[in-house]
Amino acid sequence: DGGITQSPKYLFRKEGQNVTLSCEQNLNHDAMYWYRQDPGQGLRLIYYSQIVNDFQKGDIAEGYSVSREKKESFPLTVTSAQKNPTAFYLCASREQGALMNTEAFFGQGTRLTVV
């Protein structure tokens, strides 16, 4: 089955640590996205990538980093510079440039907690 897989489902981070969230898709989509979701604030865009080896900052990129070395993979690193990282993180992908079927498909999320 085609889809997006995020791992791990739950992640705990100590103060000062960097952690990496995994996102893999087998939908052959060019575009991939990382969102952060906090209660009452909806989805906020962290980073997005429209093609391999290229990515752009979203609205809240500070304290985060990404890479896009393969079409299928778009890992997100939450660095120690991110002061309030506890949140639900969602990865999405979609086919760009299509007149139809341009909706985003989401993974099941990773819940990150700072301990």
Add this chain to the structure above:
Amino acid sequence: QKEVEQDPGPLSVPEGAIVSLNCTYSNSAFQYFMWYRQYSRKGPELLMYTYSSGNKEDGRFTAQVDKSSKYISLFIRDSQPSDSATYLCAMLTDSWGKFQFGAGTQVVVTP
């Protein structure tokens, strides 16, 4: 001001009632409109998708788009407890653009 406004709720309705959800937006360039359903601690899943004004129906769900008023709606008929979730609206200016999401409305359908 946010580009997309959505009342976060919660919206509580009895089973069998019609659920009415809406979003307003400020960017007249939005052309593609989507509604996602998100259960607690899960990723959002697409419910409805439209790229034109008017109504679109799919089973118990109807999506309405009024571009002149910059207003979109989602109606759920004969609501069930399993419809209890957060509903997010999303919009795109074009197929190459970035999504703008509403804050999401929490819906609770009570038996």
